[in-house]
Amino acid sequence: MLKSWKKILFLGLPSVLSFAAMTVTGTINLIMVGHLGAIAIAIVGVSNIIMYNVWALFSGIGQTxxxxxAQxxxxxxxxxxxxxxxLALVMGLxxxxxxxxxxxxxxxxILSLISGSDxxxxxxxxxxxxxFYAMAFGIFNFVFHGFFRGVGDTRTPALLSLAGSLGMIFFTYVLTYGKLGFPELGLVGAGWAFFIGEALGLTGALYMxxxxxxxxxHTRxxxxxxxxxxxxxxxxxGKLGMQEFAMSISMFIFTAFVGRLGANALAANEVALNVMSLGFMPxxxxxxxxxxxxxQEVGRGEPLSGRRLGTDTAIIGSLFLLVLGTFEFxxxxxxxxxxxxxxxVSALAAELIKISAFMQIFDGLFNFYAGGLRGIGDTSFLLRTSLLFSLAGFVPLTYLLTFIMGLGSVGAWVSLYxxxxxxxxALMIRFYRTDWLKVKMKVSE
Incomplete structure (x- = not known):
């Protein structure tokens, strides 16, 4: 077990750094933009949900x-x-x-539709x-990072993410508030920072x-x-993209529901989501x-070894989330x-953070076992479960608790978790009920 844990940490810790760079960047940017007022925070929050939905729809390219x-x-x-x-890069174009x-x-x-505010x-x-313009670069970054990770190189995506994130932070600061001789562009400056950061990341990915x-x-x-x-x-x-989109569109509706509770509720929701993204990181x-x-184990013809490594990965990841959740609570x-x-805003956000501090372990279980199921190519099950639980379960439950039962933001977050x-x-059960002796490498017909 010790050998497999070392292997998992060798691959996983750079990935934690990679996602941490993006998460911390979002946190720092939101803090900087937050000084522009609640409207600015709400705009960033709604924009994040919109961009997450767009990214989700096409994220299947990088995940595939x-x-x-890897196989x-x-x-x-x-x-x-x-x-x-x-072929994936052509689709990315x-x-x-x-x-x-x-x-x-x-x-x-789109902003008017989601926020309900002209x-x-x-x-x-x-x-x-x-x-949106930054997203055009971001999809290529995601595809290249998928390749790097597939060959076992998680350090390159980590370094590229760190470089792009530092660029975003720097340009958010100087362009939002007009520092170091740069023009003061306010919220638009923060948008330019995203664009520049993604461009820097893509430049590095192309070089690598x-x-x-x-x-x-022989990549050329x-x-x-x-x-x-x-x-x-x-x-x-298509299947992985629709799976991610089913989840993201449900979060899109979730945010729209919270938005109907007012600007303060929407701002608190964004703060809480940003804090909880620290849990999304591991x-x-x-x-x-x-x-x-x-x-990789499926490609080698050793699926049972892959099953064991998937289990060990879930255990290590859950320990990370337990420590983080304790701190957040x-x-x-x-x-x-x-x-x-x-x-x-801060009082409501703190209440939402406490609700989700330990419940995020179940978000971790979803991610860990979804990763394992992707590794064997069980993408149809991922799509079906996401469609069922996201649109048929999460959305009506959020409406029930938020409006019908009158629980407001607290009800929305209870339904989320x-x-x-x-x-x-459901994904954990699927992972262990799979007949691993029959798992084979995915090939085209």
């Missing part, structure tokens, strides 16, 4: 590359792995065009537009993939269209680790007060 490349690497067939990421077009044409209308839509239009990794994996080979492989990647990307990191390890009030000087508890338990 991650697990298929190819385990099978010592990286010619196939490189061809797969080439279409996503980039969509993101630019959406940012240019529908930013204000004032908020007018104030945040330019910020959301820049977030085409220059540094070429001698080992000529692109050849392979119809069966393209169908496989499109199908898997959850996402060890989810990616489970995908890598399980996928006992320090909820001072943490919330760092985000805003508004006593009503009830949903994650059921979903995480």
């Amino acid at each position: 590359v991650n697990y298929l490349v 190819s690497y385990g099978a010592n067939d990286m010619d196939r792995g490189v061809k797969r990421i080439q 279409g996503v980039a065009v969509f993101a630019f077009a959406a940012g240019a044409t529908v930013s204000e209308r 004032r908020m839509a007018a104030a945040g239009e330019d910020y959301l537009r820049l977030r 993939y085409f220059i540094r990794m070429h001698p080992r994996f 080979v000529r692109f050849e269209f392979n119809r069966p492989e393209a169908k496989l990647i499109a199908a898997e990307s 959850a996402f990191a060890f989810s990616a680790t489970a995908t890598i390890l399980v996928g 006992f320090f909820a009030e001072p943490i919330a007060s760092y985000y805003t000087a508004d006593s009503q 009830l949903y994650l508890t059921v979903l995480g338990t």
Whole structure:
């Protein structure tokens, strides 16, 4: 067990750093933007939900590359792995065009629809537009990071994420408030910071993939269209993207419900979500680790070894969340007060943080076992369960507790963690009831 735990930590800790860089960046940026007022916090919160939904819809491309490349690497067939990421990058180009077009044409209308406020839509239009433009770069970053992790290199995504995050923090500070000779752009400056940070990250990813990794994996080979492989990647990307989108659209509706409770409730919701994203950090990191390890073992023809590594990954990740949740529970009030000087907002945010401090372990179970199921290519089950529990369970339950029972923001957050508890338990059961002796590497027909 000690050997496998060392292996998990060797892969998982850089991934924790990678996701931590993004999470901490979001936290610092929100704190800096928070001094612009509750409206600015609410705009950032709504924009985050919008961008998460857009990213979720297309995130399956990067997740598919991650697990298929991991299987190819385990099978010592990286010619196939490189061809797969080439096809994924072509799909990513279409996503980039969509993101630019959406940012240019529908930013204000989307903000108005979600927030229900024309004032908020007018104030945040330019910020959301820049977030869409940044997304065009971000989808490529996600695909490249999926490749790097698939071959067992979690340090490169960590370093690239750190570099991009530092760029975002720096430019948020200087462009929002006009420091060091830069113009004072307010909330729009924070939008430019996202754009610049994603561009910096993509520049590094291109260098690592085409220059540094070429001698080992021959990454600059000529692109050849392979119809069966393209169908496989499109199908898997579609299922994983819809699975993520089902969850994200439910969070989209969740935020819309909270938004109807007023600007203070929406601002407190964003602060609490931002704090709880510290829990998402190890959850996402060890989810990616489970995908890598399980996928590589499946590629090697050792699925039972992958099952054991997936279990060990879930145990380690849960311990991380337990320690983090304990800290968040006992320090909820001072943490919330760092985000805003508004006593009503900080008090409500602290209450929401306490509700979710320990319940986030079930969010972790969902992520850990979803990562393991991705590693074996069980994407159809992930899609079905997400559609069922997100849209048929979470959304009506949130409406019931928030409005019908009159519990407000507290009711919304109780429903969120009830949903994650059921979903995480369902995936854990699926992981252990799978006939692992029949698990094989995913190949195109």
